Amino acid sequence: MAQCPELCRIVLHFLALDTKNIRNSINSWLYPSLTFGTLLLLWWLASSRGYLSEQFFPTPGAFVTGFREEVASGSLLRDTLASLSRVAAGYALSVVVGVPLGMILGTVLGARLALLPLLNFLRSLSPLAWIPFAIFWIGIGHGAVIFLIVIAALPTIALSTMAAVAGIPKVYFRVAQDYDLTGVHRLTRVIFPAILPQLVTTLRVAMGLCWLVMVAGEMLAGNTGLGYLIHDANNGLRLDLIVVGMVVIGLLGMLCDRLLMFLTRLPGIRWGYDR
Amino acid sequence: MSTGSIRIKGLSHSYGATAVLKDIHLDVSPGEFVAIVGPSGSGKSTLLSLLSGYLKPTSGVLERTGTTRTVHQADGLYPWLTVEGNLALGLPKLDASARQRAVTDMVGRIGLAGFEKAFPHALSGGMRQRVEIGRALCGGTDVLMLDEPFSALDYLTRLKMRSELCRLLEDQPRTVILVTHDIEEATQLADRVLVLSERPASIVYELKIDVPRPRDVTAPGVVDATKAVLKAMGYKP
Structure with a gap:
């Protein structure tokens, strides 16, 4: 019997935790749904009451019709897959090169002195300025868009990783010295885990950048993809299809961001968010 | 000694x-x-x-x-490692079971049994310092x-x-x-x-x-x- 209050306390504790978790889960869906629902309602009201001319923006009905048309023809799936594959390839390449490059820049003074001005130069330059060269060197299509994505994302990832390495507290390196973590061990067991939380933020920002550049790249240097869909719809004055392209890009961007956010739940990364 | x-x-x-x-x-x-x-x-x-x-x-x-190993003023533990992980840093190269035994032994010595899987940010300041001292004492420093x-x-x-x-140093003089x-x-x-x-x-x-x-x-x-x-x-x- 003496254990009863303790048991009750534990049960209540777990119930309280569950309630909190359930509430958080509901809120994480409820609030965005309310925002999007309100926007949809305003769009529908503005269109149906004539405040928003169909010449300037499609009605929700036209959007649904255009969406069905694109799905039925299979072109939406084809364009989506083309864009996704380009973003995936460009992003992967940028991460694979950018993160180690940033770690080197953060730890090797000579590399930082040599490469930092170049990376800052590239970062300041709009990736769209490279479009003529992308077409000239690689030709219209897949390669040119991936090239533009890499040009945009790589300097950002490398510079952010470098900044994360520079921000590692000095005491971590002193501990590494005490416990003989040198060379590759220092890189993999101290520097890399120390920057992981910040790296996830960098990866999320870079992902957003990839989608931005992908659209512009496909508009001007692509022959398929969601950016090309928007460009083609613009030429055909199909405002409904432009919005279809925009909505799909936005949703995919959100989905990618949510997937990257899951990384923050990993124990080796969560410490950076829990503190 | x-x-x-x-x-x-x-x-x-x-x-x-x-x-x-x-x-x-x-x-x-x-x-x-x-x-x-x-x-x-x-x-x-x-x-x-x-x-x-x-x-x-x-x-x-x-x-x-x-x-030589140092116990720092604060935040000397690696936040991405658990109590066990931090303590294991101090150990020399041992096979997995010997390593686990040594870690469990040190966890007991520093009075943190039950907190082996806890990350540093979940511990109080005193507990964190105990882990730091334990880590520094591990492996014959x-x-x-x-x-x-x-x-x-x-x-x-x-x-x-x-x-x-004092108690830890009495057990393991340094x-x-x-x-x-x-x-x-x-x-x-x-x-x-x-x-x-x-x-x-x-x-x-x-x-x-x-x-x-x-x-x-x-x-x-x-x-x-x-x-x-x-x-x-x-x-x-």
Whole structure:
């Protein structure tokens, strides 16, 4: 019997935790749904009451019709897959090169002195300025868009990783010295885990950048993809299809961001968010 | 008993044109507990960084024998590793089962059984410092450097941590260098207290305390030693 209050306390504790978790889960869906629902309602009201001319923006009905048309023809799936594959390839390449490059820049003074001005130069330059060269060197299509994505994302990832390495507290390196973590061990067991939380933020920002550049790249240097869909719809004055392209890009961007956010739940990364 | 010892002859250190330490002479015998106190900014932490091997002295001779590990003021634990993971860092290369046994043993010694899988941010300041001390003691460390290890803790926790440190050192004797601004901490723990002068610092006073550990902070021998050190530092009530 003496254990009863303790048991009750534990049960209540777990119930309280569950309630909190359930509430958080509901809120994480409820609030965005309310925002999007309100926007949809305003769009529908503005269109149906004539405040928003169909010449300037499609009605929700036209959007649904255009969406069905694109799905039925299979072109939406084809364009989506083309864009996704380009973003995936460009992003992967940028991460694979950018993160180690940033770690080197953060730890090797000579590399930082040599490469930092170049990376800052590239970062300041709009990736769209490279479009003529992308077409000239690689030709219209897949390669040119991936090239533009890499040009945009790589300097950002490398510079952010470098900044994360520079921000590692000095005491971590002193501990590494005490416990003989040198060379590759220092890189993999101290520097890399120390920057992981910040790296996830960098990866999320870079992902957003990839989608931005992908659209512009496909508009001007692509022959398929969601950016090309928007460009083609613009030429055909199909405002409904432009919005279809925009909505799909936005949703995919959100989905990618949510997937990257899951990384923050990993124990080796969560410490950076829990503190 | 630890085999770690330290020998310093005519050590000086400067940051650019700013002289921090000047002509330091010190011999620390194996198993001895030496505390270094001094005014704020006198160069205590610089001296500890030199002794730990983080810095190289501008001039003079510094000889160390044995492995040296430091317990830092705060946040010296790797936040991405659990208590177990941090403790295991201190262990030499062992097979998995021997490693686990050693970690479990140390977790018990530092009184954190049940917290093996906890990450540092989930622990209190005192618990984190216990893990740091445990990590530094793992794997046969010879010289333990303590850089104001309890300064971020409240007074009662500090007293408790001092007792726990004494208990751990009784089990596993080590050569210890403690840098602290807390004179009472120095006199309660150390065999010998060294007082540094203002910058550029040199050792201006040395006091041997021949009172067995663990010591009560209010014991006459400790109180007298505290008064003597305070006097050497120019304190007048």
